[in-house]
Amino acid sequence: DKIKEIYIGTTMEVRLEGNNFEIKKLNNPIQLILKGKETQWNWDVIPLKSGNQLLSLIVSIVITLPDDIKEKKDYYLFDNPVKVKPNLIYSAQTFIGNYWPHFIAMLVGLFAKEIFNKIKNIKKVKRLYIKKP
Structure with missing residues (x-):
């Protein structure tokens, strides 16, 4: 259920979102995907509220069109329920x-x-x- 197939481009963007979390990006959300090289996206996540919360991972293919116009195709990989204890x-x-x-x-x-x-x-x-x- 946690593995989903998506198209991969040469440039990808990954975002982590959640209403009741303070989410700090530790690296650039838009990265080049190089053949044979590992690519990572990292965040520091601090819950702001206890109880059942939701974290969403959104992956986008970034396509550069003529005249350097960037378009994105979003894939919502998962909405992950998280139980936050006080x-x-x-x-x-x-x-x-x-x-x-x-x-x-x-x-x-x-x-x-x-x-x-x-x-x-x-x-x-x-x-x-x-x-x-």
Whole structure:
């Protein structure tokens, strides 16, 4: 089911797509196919959402027409279902990384409130000692 026959040209493009993934191309998606040489397409894939997700592999033959016009014929090789399990450490790091200014502001606010309350309580204690019956 994972093996499909497609036409091969001298220039091919391969794309990996998925809505809930951050996909970074590690090499050029359009490559020459040379006889007797291996050709690879590589990606770094980071899931953005847990649960059942879908990755699609699209292969295209790139044909150069007169006047250097490029046309593509797409073949959808497969839609691959992927079950993504949550990674709590990565999720926490990403959340804090995205919202660290808010965390700092919250901590400064809590710290300032605590200091203000302590100063207020010290003044109350001093007033108790200063009052004469």
